Amino acid sequence: MIVNTWWVSLVNRFSSPVLNTFEEIGKIFILLGQICLGILKLLRQPKKFKKFYYPLIMEQMVNMGVNSIPVVITTALFTGMVLAVQTGVTMEAKLQGASIFVGSIVNLALIRELGPVLSGLLVTARVGSAMAAEIGTMKITEQVDALRTLATNPIEYLAIPRFVSIVVMMPMLAIMADVLGSLGGWMVATVYLGVNSHVYWYGAQVTVHMYDVFTGLAKSLVFGIILCIFALHRGFATFGGAEGVGRATTGAVVNASITLLIVDYFLTQFFALF
Amino acid sequence: MLRLEDLHKQFGANLVLRGVDLEIKKGETMVIIGRSGEGKSVLLKCIVNLIEPDQGKVWLDGRDMLQLDGKGRDHLRRRFGFLFQGAALFDSLTVEENVSFGLRRLTDYSEARIREIVKEKLAMVGLKDIERQKPAELSGGMKKRVGLARAIAMNPEVILYDEPTTGLDPIMADAINDLILQMQKKLSVTSIAVTHDMTSAYKIGDRIAMLHEGRIVDVGTPANFKRSKNALVHQFITGSAHGPISLV
Known part of the structure; x- marks a missing residue:
């Protein structure tokens, strides 16, 4: 006997998106596993790696990393400046002379959080969208199938160079964001707030520890993996013409950005344990 | 040489094969x-095996291609050339890089030898001096020719043509048909072409098979097809809207 009551249809209606989400998560982890296995396989074939994959990785590093430098350093510079103004003016209003702590606050916030998160979000918008659109277009124009007919694994040829590049470049971009943000804060603190330059850098030095730098870089590495895997997953799953490419691009950026912020919270909690 | 046996494929609720x-x-x-x-x-x-069938077998020289592992399939795929409907040239690569893609990755040929092969294959499809151009700079007909040059670059034994004349003007379509015949003569390859262009089918086909509702409903030479008593075949080859094939 088929039970077809209102609550059955209600459960079906709400369970479907949940099941789809779990399916998507499963596929993302399968793709991640395929990439990691592919990298291990390539590392055992140094000749093939050097001949085919090294140039592809270099090309992607320029596309994803070097070409992202202007947008990352501009954003970081002004974020550091805004942070210095906000903290300096607010603290000075409550307690005269408190702006000497601007160096500590700006640098700690940048190195632990803003550097990796901002660079992660900016690279997601710039690189993640382009990656999903490029692979999505290749998928709908049968270029991915063409690779297979030429006995070439699309994961090896398309995903691995992008993955390796982002894993290498994201921490470097985060370091640049940290440095430029810190310099922005220093400019505002010394010129606008009248903080002594030595005091600013001394504050940074005594507050920020190597552990903070390490956690910031670890976060940026994880954010790079997240943005790359979401973009690749959506790209390879594209169907339905130009509209499908648009859907894949938007989906990649939105999903990666939200996941990045959620994962940031849990990583922060995790690193706070030590 | 190649035998398809009881192939089934379903996408969701849609039974295709x-x-x-x-x-x-x-x-x-x-x-x-x-x-x-x-x-x-x-x-x-x-x-x-770009799409995995749900059921059935694809025999190539007595070996079931679907039973092979990834490496085995890759090895067997080298015996095939595939011309895609939209040519599927790699946008980011030049014509020379497209045609030489398989040669560079799968052979140990020297650069000079690869360049020589690319030139030779492009000449076979009636193209020259376009090695440095990108696919975006080519016309539809030129893209198909480059796609064909890429498909034959590794000297395949079987060439698969997916709608080789679709989207081309009649003159260019005939030129592509001539090319397919030339490939047959010069390379002695086995070819499978899918099309709904009957002019092309009659010109290039040694035999024609008609696929209807997921099954092969008739197989024969072009001459037999023209005289076929099969109502489905008759309706299709005469291009009639009236007959056993429903429009929806």
Whole structure:
């Protein structure tokens, strides 16, 4: 006997998106596993790696990393400046002379959080969208199938160079964001707030520890993996013409950005344990 | 040489292939005709396992291609050349890089030898001095020719053509048909072409098979097809809206 009551249809209606989400998560982890296995396989074939994959990785590093430098350093510079103004003016209003702590606050916030998160979000918008659109277009124009007919694994040829590049470049971009943000804060603190330059850098030095730098870089590495895997997953799953490419691009950026912020919270909690 | 046995493929609720049986002899050109959306391209992709059939076998020289592991399939795929409907040239690469893609990755040929082969294959499809151009700079007909040059670059034994003349003007379509015939003569390859262009089917096909509702409903030479008493074949080749093939 088929039970077809209102609550059955209600459960079906709400369970479907949940099941789809779990399916998507499963596929993302399968793709991640395929990439990691592919990298291990390539590392055992140094000749093939050097001949085919090294140039592809270099090309992607320029596309994803070097070409992202202007947008990352501009954003970081002004974020550091805004942070210095906000903290300096607010603290000075409550307690005269408190702006000497601007160096500590700006640098700690940048190195632990803003550097990796901002660079992660900016690279997601710039690189993640382009990656999903490029692979999505290749998928709908049968270029991915063409690779297979030429006995070439699309994961090896398309995903691995992008993955390796982002894993290498994201921490470097985060370091640049940290440095430029810190310099922005220093400019505002010394010129606008009248903080002594030595005091600013001394504050940074005594507050920020190597552990903070390490956690910031670890976060940026994880954010790079997240943005790359979401973009690749959506790209390879594209169907339905130009509209499908648009859907894949938007989906990649939105999903990666939200996941990045959620994962940031849990990583922060995790690193706070030590 | 190539035998398809009881191939089934379903996408969601849509049963596309419902038991395709077809044998292609060595050196012949088999043309598979059928209405748009009948699953002709799916069938072609099932042969080289770009789409995995739900059921059935693809025998190539006595070996079931679907039973092979990834490495085995890659090895067997080298015996195939595939001309895609939209040519599927790699946008980011030049014509020379597209044609030489398989040669660079799968052979140990020197750069000079690869360049020589690329030139030779481009000449075979009637193109020259376009090695440095990107696919975006080429016309539809030129893209198909470059796609064909890429498909034959590794000297395949079987060439699969997915709608080789679709989207081309009649003159260019005829030029592509001539090229397919030339490939047959010069390279002695086995070819499978899917199309709904009957002019092309009659010109290039040694035999024609008609795919309808997921099954092969008739196989024969072009002459036999023209005289066919099969109502489905008759309606299709005469291009009539009236007959047993429903429009929806």
